[in-house]
Amino acid sequence: MNTLLIEEKFQLQIKEKVSIRPSVSVFQGIYKDNYVAIKIYDEHSTFIRETDSISRLYDKGVEVPQIINEGNINDSTYIMIQEWWNGIPLKERVKDLDRHTYKKILFDVGKLLAKVHFSLPYDELKEAVFWRRLEFNKFEDFTWNTYLNSLVDKWVANIRLNDKDKSIKLQEYLQFIHQHLYFG
CATH class of the missing domain: 3.30.200.20 (Phosphorylase Kinase; domain 1)
Structure with a gap:
């Protein structure tokens, strides 16, 4: 670079x-x-x-x-x-949070993104590129199920568990959620 x-x-x-x-x-x-x-x-x-x-x-x-x-x-x-917004990177803010607070923050972020996505009118959504992936480049091929599955696949692949996470069997929970998310 x-x-x-x-x-x-x-x-x-x-x-x-x-x-x-x-x-x-x-x-x-x-x-x-x-x-x-x-x-x-x-x-x-x-x-x-x-x-x-x-x-x-x-x-x-x-x-x-x-x-x-x-x-x-x-x-x-x-x-x-x-x-530029002053502050502490989210990664630094969440590393010492208890599990409940961490889950609440992730849930709130997900709600915010869902609210924005669902508020887009059809024509604007069709022109947006945030949902485009290799498996669907045309709006007619797009499904929310496939999009959400691709996001979960990405998120699960990027999770790095520490010893505390492993002790509460977080990996098993993630696998359970991942297996039950797929509807089709």
């Missing part, structure tokens, strides 16, 4: 790394004299889905950092610049 090229093209300064996830690195930087979040993607599909989702959430009045600028450096590097 050529950060100098990114800084030059977008007229910003990259200050420090905030996080690295699969296909995206997040940095704090300065853009037009303001602190910003700079997200650097190495997958076009991830970039498109995230910018589409954030834009739709923002347009619906959900409090998310506004996208200030976006673009690409080449065919494999995509940039999103967002408002």
Whole structure:
């Protein structure tokens, strides 16, 4: 990743790394004299889905950092610049929570996303890309069941259990939920 090229093209300064996830690195930087979040993607599909989702959430009045600028450096590097919100990353906030509070936060986030998804009119939903995956690219092929199953598959695959989780048999609960989610 050529950060100098990114800084030059977008007229910003990259200050420090905030996080690295699969296909995206997040940095704090300065853009037009303001602190910003700079997200650097190495997958076009991830970039498109995230910018589409954030834009739709923002347009619906959900409090998310506004996208200030976006673009690409080449065919494999995509940039999103967002408002900077001070705070502690969610990952840091939830690591010491008790199980009940952690589940409540996940449930509340799920309710919020469901509310936004279900509030989209048919034409807007058809144009959205957050739901597009390899198994369905046309709206006519889309089903909520398949979409939810793909999300659960992704979430379960990314869970890293610690000793406390294993002691309460969390893996068995996840497998049970996963097996009973599939309806078709």
